[in-house]
Amino acid sequence: MVDLNSLLYPRSIAVVGASTQPDKVGGMPIRLLRELGYAGRLYPVNPSAAEVQGLRAYGSLADIGEPVDLAIVAVPASASQDVMAQLAGNGTRAAVVFTSGFAEAGEGGVRMQDMLARSARDAGVTLLGPNCLGAMNLRERMFATFSPIPLSGVPPVGEVGLVSQSGAFGAYAYALAREAGLGLSHWVTTGNEAGLQVADVIEWLANDPNTRVILAYIEGCRDGQRLRQALAAARAAGKPVVVTKVGTTAAGARSAQSHTASLTGEDAVYQAVFDAYGVHRAHTLEEFFRLGYVLSRGRRPAAWQRPEGSGAAAVTPLAIVTVSGGVGIMMADRAEQLGLPLPPMPDDAAGALRTAIPFASTANPIDVTGQVVAQPRVFMDAIAGVARSGAYGCVAAFLAGGANAPRLWPELQQTIGALSEDAHAAPLLLAGIVDDDKRAWLEARGCLVFSEPGHAVEAVATLARAAALEAGRGTSPETGPRRDALPRGLPPEAAALSEYEAMRLLADAGVPVAPHGLAHDADEAVRIAEGLGYPVVVKLCSREILHKSDVGGVALNLADAQAVRDAFARMAQAVAQARTDGGAPVPFEGVLVARMVRGWGEVMVGVRRDPVFGLVALAGIGGTAVEIFRQSACGLAPLSCAQARAMLRDSRAAALCEGHRGNPVVDLDAAAQVLATVSQLAADLGERLDTLEINPFIVTAQGLVAADAVVTLRPDRRTAS
Amino acid sequence: MVDLNSLLYPRSIAVVGASTQPDKVGGMPIRLLRELGYAGRLYPVNPSAAEVQGLRAYGSLADIGEPVDLAIVAVPASASQDVMAQLAGNGTRAAVVFTSGFAEAGEGGVRMQDMLARSARDAGVTLLGPNCLGAMNLRERMFATFSPIPLSGVPPVGEVGLVSQSGAFGAYAYALAREAGLGLSHWVTTGNEAGLQVADVIEWLANDPNTRVILAYIEGCRDGQRLRQALAAARAAGKPVVVTKVGTTAAGARSAQSHTASLTGEDAVYQAVFDAYGVHRAHTLEEFFRLGYVLSRGRRPAAWQRPEGSGAAAVTPLAIVTVSGGVGIMMADRAEQLGLPLPPMPDDAAGALRTAIPFASTANPIDVTGQVVAQPRVFMDAIAGVARSGAYGCVAAFLAGGANAPRLWPELQQTIGALSEDAHAAPLLLAGIVDDDKRAWLEARGCLVFSEPGHAVEAVATLARAAALEAGRGTSPETGPRRDALPRGLPPEAAALSEYEAMRLLADAGVPVAPHGLAHDADEAVRIAEGLGYPVVVKLCSREILHKSDVGGVALNLADAQAVRDAFARMAQAVAQARTDGGAPVPFEGVLVARMVRGWGEVMVGVRRDPVFGLVALAGIGGTAVEIFRQSACGLAPLSCAQARAMLRDSRAAALCEGHRGNPVVDLDAAAQVLATVSQLAADLGERLDTLEINPFIVTAQGLVAADAVVTLRPDRRTAS
Structure with a gap:
């Protein structure tokens, strides 16, 4: 794991290319660090100024006289090598390189970037960038960025770590997080990723005690193993990861020999990776932040039944309580799509509700009807009853505008207050219009609030997945090749195995295959067929002939010995006429005779x-x-x-x-x-x-x-x- | 079409069951109408009070001395018949019945509701409800509802008409519309629909000059023809309809003879109806209101290419301009899903952009990169260039937080201002964080604003559909049975046609069928087969035997005369042994001999x-x-x-x-x-x-x-x- 402590918890920061103008790329970090309260030592490096924004300026890193934890580099690309040499000399531990004009700017840039990466590696400097928007540690008021966006407000300190490959996305995400009141721990943009990749940041956040949920924006991943290792670390730590992955990779060419490749896009592979590690995938920005909100603030349902695969949704029984039948159906539709069961209300609670409101529906969704206005206590009792019944993993309630109603709010406070202190009560999620102050009160008690009723249901599925992940914390379901398991007898060169070799390989591995044998002459083919019983299939075996059916090398449903002999003769002739790509004769390896397997699919x-x-x-x-x-x-x-x-x-x-x-x-x-x-x-x-x-x-x-x-x-x- | 003028534009309103307590069901409408400025005449009817909320009270409707346009009825269900008689006597034109305890409360309630409906019909009273939350006309400050929700604020008067079967949903929708600043014309909840159905309101809104967009929430539809007629009226008027339809209908039993029925849920049928009339369907509340916003405020793209089917998405070329490559890809992903083509930037505009920012991407998405901060004019020129190029139906631009940046905003104002006055410029949609005042300025110029980048792209597809609908205004693509087209020779009773009869029916209608003939004996079967050429198919013909293959009544791929004779003999024997459900012998109708059609799917x-x-x-x-x-x-x-x-x-x-x-x-x-x-x-x-x-x-x-x-x-x- 790459250590990001120097990058994110620096005790000292040098700004190389420090500008006296606070709005320039080299000036903004100094302005941010000073104005927003960074407590460490700050060294502007500028050879032509004695003072930068009120701070003493240093002519070079060497003048500072101590190794700095972090250098912020805002110099032209052409000067970057010289700066890297200074960093090495100073003993700097980490560097953020804002500068653009590297790999994104064509071949010359690629070479410069490679040199930069090598110098950093050689000097032991942890490199973020180049062409990145920097990093922040909200807790430490550490703003190593040239984005002016923190000037207009800082999100609350929280437990969500955010890492983005794209700077523009990162800045937008920062602003949206601030608008949504989502508490952030760290914010990192990786840019061209000459050093740190998104995966490295995920892995570090997985081990950071101040981060509980990781939000990552990925455009493309070059090192799949590194990403898998990072996701595995997060899973082992029981920390949910939310990923937004856009577009497709510029992946290499595919094998043309198999049409498997054409049947799935790259996106399906990313999804398989995310599924394997229990990653929550967001397809919109709204969903990205909503998942962050749900996972960082939401109470987890008790473990109910472990999901079948780590990618499968957990099965958590849900109670839907609603003041509107229609909205209840809307929520039930969503629950069904997500595979959340809706068991009926237990008898006790159902009886109590029916006594109070005869026309209430005690099926699930539980519809207390518009009577909630006249009888708020009944609604609260219904919520508390199902939450405490032990029959549900979560309770999602639609209250319309009820929470803001003067008669209802005190009742709701009393109920939520009591439930939040009851460890055996199922978590409650609310949908409705709720004023900000009331929302804050509810959220402080672990009660999430949504305006879209379906989002409350989606949150249940999300929390159930997270609960399953957290329950499996520390376990490592990783598997891999078995030691010394490479089958014997494989040709050492690149080869397409013959049908017989392929069937043997499968059979040896324990895969059920059609009973079969290899025949080198027609008599042997008939002997094998009669041993298996008709009808049989005969297939040409050759490593050289990939498309057997093109040369008549596949004969299905042969009913008797004569048909087998005919097929053998045709195939032997086909091989005799065939030539390799190089024009050489194709050796005859025999035919596979297999029982014709009958099935229905x-x-x-x-x-x-x-x-x-x-x-x-x-x-x-x-x-x-x-x-x-x-x-x-x-x-x-x-x-x-x-x-x-x-x-x-x-x-x-x-x-x-x-x-x-x-x-x-x-x-x-x-x-x-x-x-x-x-x-x-x-x-x-x-x-x-x-x-x-x-x-x-x-x-x-x-x-x-x-x-x-x-x-x-x-x-x-x-x-x- | 049912006339809703008396309901929604009443010059006089009587409240029957008027309460002196403003917060009671019978008191709230009086409070709302008075406090919120209704200008018509208002008559509280209450036999036991001389005055209600400061107004003179009437002992009965008869005492009012003039026919009222609208009566608001807030009396117990048991008194409803008596009130209906009073309404008839008064000559009241429309009634809103809040009262619950009708069809939703069991059999007795169903009977009462039927009586209520009949009385209203007989008296010529347009009936809304019972068990509904009433109606509002925002323009006339007409609040015929007992929901207190208008007290906390009224949405702006606008061109969106909202109709909801559910009162609770309607109230919630009202509150959300107010929060979103969506301008409403009318708000109607239909409740038990003893009189008016959602369809009636849609049809009336289709003809209301103050309504441009119709938002409807439907739980279930009992009268499909009425809904289709209403949707056709909206389409003929060129008014977009947005529908949220939850759950499934309690539809009648399905024919068990065909498995077609089991292959589709009710929802697919609703979707087919919505597709047929170009209805925009919303699956979440957020989408419901967003579609209302887009359709009521958004400029339509020029007609580009008419969609193939009315349900198909229109093909409108889109330019995506972005300050973030990643967000651009996210938007392009969505455009591809929606079938919106992204043609590359025209040469002129591309050249200009590349000159200004060499590393900008002039493919589409057009990525002006983070340089927008330093060179806002270049971004604006790119937007204006593509909008005026004639190559695009719409332009969707992602600005991140740029619109709020002090240097950018004046430039943006200048560009949008000029584009909004240029009738040839393509509509522009913005995604980003935009302060409320700036957003209002943009929206006033037809520039929609979204915080979710994908929503800007979705809005393009929505507006393109609306443009196609509006272009087809007044046309009626309705088709139906052709006059006198009922085929001759059909049995008059309920029947399953024999295979031969079914094939004849199809062939006569012009459907290509396998060449075939009907044989009554084996010789005839062979004659037909030889005329068609082998292989052939032989199928038993019988109206009594539905599952032919269960009795060996289907023989495929017959290669010669003997096989045909064998098949005929087997089938004749099967018929001889078969019995009808009543135990009677089954008449032999012959066998169908058809050419075995070969294909690949x-x-x-x-x-x-x-x-x-x-x-x-x-x-x-x-x-x-x-x-x-x-x-x-x-x-x-x-x-x-x-x-x-x-x-x-x-x-x-x-x-x-x-x-x-x-x-x-x-x-x-x-x-x-x-x-x-x-x-x-x-x-x-x-x-x-x-x-x-x-x-x-x-x-x-x-x-x-x-x-x-x-x-x-x-x-x-x-x-x-």
Whole structure:
């Protein structure tokens, strides 16, 4: 982990390129640090001024006479190397480089940036930037930025750490956080990321005692392992991470041999990473800050039932209490979309409510009707009753404008006050119009307030996920390749395995495959077929011929020996006529004879190599579904069984196992285990794997059976080197 | 159309059940009307008080001595009949009944409500309620409600009419509109809808000169034709309608004979209705009001290209100008989701921008970078350049906090001021943090302001739809059954047509069907098969046997005469053994012999009867896609060709026509025409149609060919009566 203490808790700061004009890039940090109350030592460095903004100026870093913790660098790009040498000489620990004109400005800039990064590394200086808007530590009143935005107000000190790759986004986010009253701990923009990346800041915040929730804005990630490690650290610390990720990466070219790659965009891979680490993803700025608000201020529901996969929504029973039937339905719609169950009101509470308001609905949503105006106590009793009933993980109540009503507010205060002191009461979330002072009172008691009723329901799902994450704190569900698990007998060079080799590889790894054998002549093919029982499939085996069906290398549904002989003859002839790319004859490796597996559906499973994040598994219903609807699910390989199960559900492939069209029910856990096993095989192949695709797995009463497999390998580097 | 003038523009109001206590249900309207400045005559009716809140009280309506335009009724349900008689005697034109305890309170209440409705109808009284929160006309300061909410403030008078079935929602919406500064014309809550329904209010608002945009909250609709007529009126008037519709209807039972019904929820039918009339649907309260804001205040882009179907998003080229690359990508992501093209910056403007800021991106999003602070004029020139270039329908600009910056604001004012006076400039939408006074200045010049960048992009799509709707004002694209189009030769009773009858019906209507013939003996079957060419399909024809395949009544892919003879024999035997539900022998109607149509995909098309909205057409890719993914599209029958095309696109069925897997490209318009023809046949069958399902249409190089059809009829009422 990179240590950011010198950057974010500096006891001394030098501003290199300090300007006497407070509104210039080199002047603003001095103005901010002085006006907003930074308590450490501040050294303007400016060779042509004796004084800068009332402070003694230093001609160079060397003149300061002590190593500084942090240098803020606001000099032209051309001077940056010289400054870096000064920093090394001074023993400076961290540097923020505002200067632009580096990698974003073309090839010359890229070279300068590389030099800057190398110098910083060599000198042991933690580098933020270049081309960044700097960093702030709100608690320490430390404003290492040239953005004037803190002059118009500082957000409250809080437990939300914010890191943004983009400076403009960071500044906007700062302003929105201030408007929303969201309490911040740190604010960091990483710019060109020559040194620190967003991932480094996330990892440090995961270990910072003043940060409880991490908000990150990511445009693109170059080092997938670093990001995964950071997210794993946050998960281990039980700290929720909220990410906004825009656009797509300029990822490298994809393998053309497998069509798996074309079935998922880069975004699906990012989502798989976020799912794997329980990251909350925000698609709008509003959602970004709302998640920050919910996660930093909201009480967690008691652990109810652990979610199946870390990406799955937790199952937390919710009570909806409403003064409007229609809004109640709106909230119930949202709860259903989020998979939050709405069990009916327990009998005791229901009886009490019906006695008070005969026409109240005691189903869930619990509709106390407009009678709340006349009988506020009944509404409060209903809320308290369900919160204390033990039947719900959370209570979401829609009050319309009720909280502001003079008759209702004291009753609400009394109820919320009592519930907030009752550790066994379920957390309460309110939707309605609430004046600022009343809202603050409610929030201080752990009662979140929203104006959009659906947001209260979404917050329940968010808090349930966070509770599950926090409950798993310190555990590390990371898996990886098994030691020495690389299968034997693989060709050392880049190769597409033959159908037979691929089927053997799967079978050896424990993946159910169609019963099969390898035949080198027609008699052997018939012998194998008769051993398996007709009908059979015959497929040409060749590492050189990738598209078997183009040369007549696939014969399905063969019913008798003659059909097998005919197929063998055709394939032997096809190989005899085939030539490699180099024009050489293609060696005949035999044919695969396999039992024709019958089922009622097809599942496709693929694993491919993402250039940023490594091996990614994909699953979905085969055929039209995966091709036209792109209805597939993505996960990082190797998958846990729970993750595999979640992927089968998300891609709807699970429907094929659940008695679809009157077919038998198939054990979904067993199917998920097959998927997990495939992903483990891919992980074991590790650097050797290019792509692995099983299309289709046939869904049978006995479970998934692989009927076709393509495996392509990259060269073995150990052999090559 | 129901006339709401007496309800919303009353010159005189009587409050029946007037209370001397201003906070009671019968007192509040008097308080509101007096305190908030209603200018008409106000008559409290209270037999036991001489004076009510300073006004002379009347013992009964008769004592008033003139017919009143509007009576506000706040008496117990038991007294409602008596009051209704008084209203009739007085000649009252409209009544708002607040009283609850009617249909929502059980059977007795339903009866009372029916009586109330009948009395109102007989007396010619326009009835709002019962169990409603009343109505307001903001322009006339007319507050016929018992909600105290207007006491804490009244929204500005504006052009947005709001109608809500739910009183609590209506009150909440009122408060939110006030907070958002949304200008309202009228506010109406319909409650139990014994008289006026939401649809009636929409239709009246469509004709109200003071209303430009209609916001409606609907819980459930009982009279689909009335709602359709109202939405058609709004469309004809060129007035956008925004609807929030929650939950699902308690619709009647579905036909179990077709599985079409199970493939779509009620919500899809509502959506089809909304799509057919160009209704803007809001899924959250925030969106409801935002759409109201956008549609009532936003300048429309010039007509660019008419959308394909009225439900399709208009194609309006958008320029995104941003000070943050990341936020630009976020906006571009949203534009892509909404189908808004982002053509690159025209050369002139691009050249000017690059000259000023060499590292600016002149692709679209146009990124002027953080340089905006140093060079605000460049940003303004970029905005003005694209707005005037003629290349864009709208310009959406992200300014972060820039509008509030002292150096930027005057420049922005100058630019917006000039653009707002230039009729040829594209409308500009801003995203960023903008102080209230500046925001008001911008909005007054037609420049909408959002804090969420994506909302500016969504607003472009909304305004483009509205512009297309307004351009089509006064036109009526309504279609319906063709006069005298009911096909001849249909059985008069409820019946499931035999496969042959169904195929004939389709063929006669102009739907392409597999070439076929009807055979009554094996020789005839073979003759037909040989005429068609093998392979063929043989299907049992019987109105009595619905599930043909259960009795072996479907034989596919028959390759020769013997196979046809065998199939015929099996089916004849199956019929001989079959019995009707009543135990009678089943008459043998022959077998259908049809050519086995080969293609590369299957499309299913169904039409069913929705109990509220009438005939609904459904289309999607057949098999797994429609069953597991429920990926289908819905529309009201008959469909226009453009609507059918949009359905093929929305359901992804169009992908099968677009060269999927190297198959030939099929004319999509021709495929859409087939779908439209099926829907027209259904419309022609009108009241006779129960369900019509073609599953599958085979996708072939020659277009869609129906391979199987199920048609079930309802009894002919003309014959029955």
